[in-house]
Amino acid sequence: MAASTAVRRIKLGSQGHEVSAQGLGCMGMSSAYGPPKPDPDMIKLIHHAVGSGVTFLDTSDIYGPHTNEILLGKALKGGVRQKVELATKFGVSLADGKNEIxxxxxxxxxxxxASLKRLDVDCIDLYYQHRIDTRVPVEVTIGELKKLVEEGKIKYIGLSEASASTIRRAHAVHPITAVQLEWSLWSRDVEAEIVPTCRELGIGIVAYSPLGRGFFSVGSKLLENLPKDDFRQNLPRFQPENLAHNTNPRHHQGDDVCPIPGTTKMENFNQNxxxxxxxxxxxxxxxLKSIASADNVKGGRYHSSISTWETSDTPPLSSWEAA
Structure with a gap:
């Protein structure tokens, strides 16, 4: 393992959770971005990241599904677990070949x-609700997560792709440590309401896809080398009618923000x-902000069928109690 470098540490949220100023998104190691990569290579990359001071590792039970958590469980053996801040997620169930929130x-x-077992750990540092179930009041979900905190199975609670109103309601039940959201120079819609809400409430921000799913580092040539089963092939911003129009700068948004660029290559990690x-x-x-205004980006982040913060409001708690 490489000698640790001076990667600064930041406070994520107001409950005392401290992480490396940059994290490592692990999804692409096992799914979404083409075929799964060999476990030995990915374990070597994870160990290199931790040895370099990047200790905030991000996964989810749906990545694979399940195989990414199993990979991290292998990588955390031999004393590595004590050196990292481990984040995973729940909320996307694969049933009958279809995703259900x-x-x-x-x-x-x-x-x-199930995540504790696959990761082979006693406690998850940061446990996110990956997507919001709009059939269940968020107070009910957070209430159960609060019990898991009290039982010592998780330390901190996070939300992903949650609206400002959902964040407020959740935070009123139990402090939310972090909100994970897509934030980059071509995904800036969260700046209007969600980011200010997090900062008002003292909630940390974890930015996924900070390099525009690889576009900012490679440019329009990215698609030339993508495998056919890479899900970026079908994202609106990567379609020919939009791709040539979109731009490729990067940015930094404050010390309460932890970007989690994902990579499967050692040289890309070192650049990050x-x-x-x-x-x-x-x-x-x-x-950079003037170049990357909303008018200068064509195509949505996802297809309209995929749940995001814009469609994450849940029914009132009274409707659940009355049922």
Whole structure:
């Protein structure tokens, strides 16, 4: 393992959770971005990341499904677990070949137990609701997560792709440590309401796809080498009618934000970590933001059939209690 470098640490949220200023998104190691990569290579990459000071590891039970958590469980052996901040997620159930969003107490408890077993750990540091079940009041879901905190099975609670109102309601039941959201120069819709809400409430922000799913690092040539089963092939922003129009700068948004760029290649990881030493002037930031205005990006983040924060509001708690 490489000698640890000076990757700074940041406070994520207001409950004392401390993580590396950059994390490692592990999804692409096992799913979504083409075929799964060999476990030995990915374990070597994870160990290199931890040895380099990037200790905030992000996974989910749906990645694979399940195989990414199993991979991390293997990588955390031999004393590595004590060196990392481990985040995983629940909420997307694969049933009969279709994804179903679930946030009911019985499901999330079973999901947590299964993740603990696959990861081979006693406790998950940060446990996110991956997508919001709009049939279940968020208070009910967070209430069960609160019990898991009290039982010592998870330390901190997070939300992913949640609206501002959902975040507020959840935070009123139990402090939310982090909200994970897509945030980059071509995904800035969260800046209007969600980011200010998190900052008002003292909730940390974890930015996924900070490099535009690889587009900002490679540009329009990215699609030339993507496998046929890479899900980016079908995303609106990567379609020919939109791709040539979109731009490729990057940015940094504050010390309460932890980006989690994912990679399966050692050289890409090393480039990502070097970005921590880049400091942009206010003038450079203003120029980048002007280039990446909403009018300059064509195509949505996902297809309309995929749940995001825009469709994450849940029914009132009274409707559940009356049922």
């Amino acid at each position: 679930r946030g009911d107490p019985a499901y999330l408890r079973a999901a947590c137990e 970590i070097r970005a921590l030493s880049v400091k942009l002037t206010p003038e450079e930031m203003a120029e």
